Amino acid sequence: LSVCLSVCLSVCLSVMENTAVITSTLANEEFDRNVPRICGVCGDKATGFHFNAMTCEGCKGFFRRSMKRKASFTCPFNGSCTITKDNRRHCQACRLKRCVDIGMMKEFILTDEEVQRKKDLIQRRKDEEAQREAQREAQRPRLSEDQSQVIATLVEAHHKTYDDSYSDFNRFRPPVREGPVTRSASRAASLHSLSDASSDSFSHSPESVDTKLMNFSNLLMMYQDQGGSPDSNDDDGSKLSMLPHLADLVSYSIQKVIGFAKMIPGFRELTAEDQIALLKSSAIEVIMLRSNQSFNLEDMSWSCGGPDFKYCVNDVTKAGHTLELLEPLVKFQVGLKKLNLHEEEHVLLMAICLLSPDRPGVQDHGRIEALQDRLSETLQAYIRLHHPGGRLVYARMIQKLADLRSLNEEHSKQYRSLSFQPEHSMQLTPLVLEVFGSEVS
Numbered sequence: 001l002s003v004c005l006s007v008c009l010s011v012c013l014s015v016m017e018n019t020a021v022i023t024s025t026l027a028n029e030e031f032d033r034n035v036p037r038i039c040g041v042c043g044d045k046a047t048g049f050h051f052n053a054m055t056c057e058g059c060k061g062f063f064r065r066s067m068k069r070k071a072s073f074t075c076p077f078n079g080s081c082t083i084t085k086d087n088r089r090h091c092q093a094c095r096l097k098r099c100v101d102i103g104m105m106k107e108f109i110l111t112d113e114e115v116q117r118k119k120d121l122i123q124r125r126k127d128e129e130a131q132r133e134a135q136r137e138a139q140r141p142r143l144s145e146d147q148s149q150v151i152a153t154l155v156e157a158h159h160k161t162y163d164d165s166y167s168d169f170n171r172f173r174p175p176v177r178e179g180p181v182t183r184s185a186s187r188a189a190s191l192h193s194l195s196d197a198s199s200d201s202f203s204h205s206p207e208s209v210d211t212k213l214m215n216f217s218n219l220l221m222m223y224q225d226q227g228g229s230p231d232s233n234d235d236d237g238s239k240l241s242m243l244p245h246l247a248d249l250v251s252y253s254i255q256k257v258i259g260f261a262k263m264i265p266g267f268r269e270l271t272a273e274d275q276i277a278l279l280k281s282s283a284i285e286v287i288m289l290r291s292n293q294s295f296n297l298e299d300m301s302w303s304c305g306g307p308d309f310k311y312c313v314n315d316v317t318k319a320g321h322t323l324e325l326l327e328p329l330v331k332f333q334v335g336l337k338k339l340n341l342h343e344e345e346h347v348l349l350m351a352i353c354l355l356s357p358d359r360p361g362v363q364d365h366g367r368i369e370a371l372q373d374r375l376s377e378t379l380q381a382y383i384r385l386h387h388p389g390g391r392l393v394y395a396r397m398i399q400k401l402a403d404l405r406s407l408n409e410e411h412s413k414q415y416r417s418l419s420f421q422p423e424h425s426m427q428l429t430p431l432v433l434e435v436f437g438s439e440v441s
Ligand code: VDX
Pocket: 246, 247, 249, 250, 253, 287, 288, 290, 291, 292, 293, 294, 295, 302, 304, 311, 316, 319, 321, 325, 411, 415, 432
């Protein structure tokens, strides 16, 4: 109540100084923040400032009607009634006196025309604001129909080819992390079949990449029968104990990358030769990109369910790779993870990586560049419109593509040494041998 009084007081004073509006606005804010709005006349709930004082609707109407009627009231008592919400109708004289006392002024009452003009003005302002908002909305740049479609297609393609449950990993030859590989472990491992995984994502169209790579699914099974021979020699089993599992993981991932590539708009329309050239040169990069989805910043490992399918740097060294690759690879994963890409950006980046025209062996450079440009523009537009604070995101993503080139280079180097050793290359899959091999199609 004392706050209410002081506000009323300040309003009364300021009226005299002709700064009523400013002061009442200030006072109003004070009210909004701190005080329940109480009618200065009767103590009922106030609805705001009316004729220069904080009042309820009832006292507002009472004051206006009284002034319009030029009513004069006389108090039936001694002229000092206390006005409350409940008794305010009992003594009009004291109620009106109270109105004047707290600063209500008849000069503030609008004529009917003024009321109408004020209403019109308010309505016009509302209309104008709505119009401005509609204009802003219409002018806001949007993704083109085509761009939205590209994004939707890629996101769907990724969902179809990346299984967050990682349940297929149980079909890979099992990971072996400690001690020498036992004969039985090795044998059990080789019985795990990848043939299911190889068949599900392939269709039979004569001119596309899958037919060429399909030849190797037969080989894939032959290889496994061979590897599963109980007589095979495992003397060297303690070395590269993780190679069978990671080779199967990568082989499986290559199939998924192929499945993804086939759904990138325009990819299937390329010649089989160009499809293969693009896949062979980018597969490892796309695998590194997509693996970021399982990469975990807390423990710097790829976590694909349970302790078995959690891969740390040390595990990968047991597949024949060295820190020269793995250190920058983990750095890359950390940097990429910290970009916090939207899924839309993540899938566009993979598609852009795959459709790089500057890969060895590509014929139709122009066509691939055009496809990649379309994706890059879509990515830039997406970031501009949908990534808050994303000013630097595109540039950083392009830098990641550059990082991938050198990771690819280092992987190729290390893979070459691996594949030159028959006891190790025999642990790979035909698809891995085909895709990472140096033969040109
Ligand atoms: O995200 O030279 C994704 C699916 C999941 C898991 C995953 C992780 C990728 C990893 C972790 C995927 C283990 C080590 C890998 C790394 C990416 C590249 C790296 C496989 C694959 C190895 C350097 C690759 C070595 C391959 C080879 C032995 C043939 O798809």
